[in-house]
Amino acid sequence: MDAKQAFRELKQGRIAPVYVIFGTESYLMNEFVERLQESLVQPEHRDMGIVRFDTAETPVDQIVDEAETLPFLVPSKLILVRDSVLFASGKESSRVEHRPERLQAYMAQPLESTVLVFMVPHEKLDERKKLVKSVKSGDGTVSFSPLHADELQQWLLKRATGQGRSMGAPVAEELLRRVGTDMHALAAETDKLCLHAGAGGAVTLDAVKSLVPMATEQNVFKLTEELAALRTEAAITLYYDLLKQREEPIKLLALLVRQFRNMLYVKELSSQGYSPQQMASQIGLHPYAVKITGEQARKFSQRRLATLLSELADLDYAMKSGRVDKSLGLELFLLKTGSRGAS
Structure with a gap:
């Protein structure tokens, strides 16, 4: 199920005995765990009612043993397990031996007084694993992907x-x-x-x-907008402000490279009929970032973006080899780019 449905069912008091929650939106994942804690364990019982494990350090046998043990002095127990081994494609540590079949047997007959939650900080589960196929046949998997x-x-x-x-x-x-x-x-x-x-x-x-101060990456978004709109003076003013904030020119150059490259990717994928959500997954960007990048990309031709990336590569080499002053080199690039526009 998706996050919306999981929150809705939790609000209605429908709680599964075993959850495998996964995805890249850690804020929503943490909020879901917090809501589970509020529903299952009173604040004064949290020391006894909440148990935490990590499959990188603890064998699954020990986790299942805890799940099969009745709660002590509390009505219910919540077991939180951070996992990149059992349900994802992370490599197992040689120090920890796991027996997935033990967990699979427990999931078939879970203890009613225990809620077992595996938190998997990966975009997808490893569909090749029997354990994943088994858990997906029920209602316990919850995907926490970035919001549109x-x-x-x-x-x-x-x-x-x-x-x-x-x-x-x-x-x-x-x-x-x-x-x-x-x-x-x-x-x-x-x-x-x-x-x-x-x-x-x-x-x-x-x-x-x-x-609210503008984050560095958001300033680079703004910088490219000013360049596309031929507002060279505004772009240079923004660049000076970043230098006053002790931002390193080489770091700013790297962020510019990434933004122009993403614009080129979005432009190419859009021409191939990709949806914004598909582009976000393909490029590894948040859907909102794809939206903003797409708006900027429409102001540049593909040829112009490719040329800018080539010029930035040459500038990067010149700056790192000492052939040009870092601050001055990037300023001259901005002046030249702003005067030539996006076409």
Whole structure:
């Protein structure tokens, strides 16, 4: 099942005895575990009612032994297992021997007073393994993939509403542009803005611009936007601001290379009929980043992007070999690129 369905069932009190939760969105995965803890174990019982393991250090026999042991002094027990061995394609440590068949037997007849959760920080489970096929035949697998752009925006609006504040869509969009797609960082910045707004207040665009600093990678997004729009002066001003923040020119160059390369990938995949979600999976980007990158890519021709990548490769070599001053070299590249435009 997907994350939405898992949260919905949890809210309705339907809890499976065994879960295998996986995906790359760690914030939602952690939130699901927190909700499980709140549902199953009282705060004063957490020392006795929650047990943690890692399959890189603990054999599955020991984990199953714990699962088969009745809770002591508490009505129910939650076992949390971090795993990159049993359900994913991670390599087993030679120090730990696992017997997956023992776990498979337990999953067929789990203890009612225990909820066993395997947390797998991988995009996919290893479908070749019998254990994975067995667990997927039930209702215990939950996928936590990155939210789509509109879902991420709605999540921000809902988080503000939950704290008794209001937030408009343009404000959420600006927050995403400044912070990026890391849900941990977005949650922290949203909570800060809600605190600033006060009870019953509204989070404003001015508050976001004055209180939320632009992350380096988001500044590089902005830099490429200014170049595409032929706003050379704005691009240079932004570059100077980054230097004042002690950002290393070689690091900025590497981020520019990555962004122009992603733009080229998106442009090529789009011409082949790929959907934004397919592109996100293919390139390894968040869907929101694909959306922004696609908007920028439309302003550049494929030939221009390829030329820029070649020029950046030459500049990288010149900067690292000392043939050109790092700060000046990147500034000259920005000046030249801004004056020539995106075509």
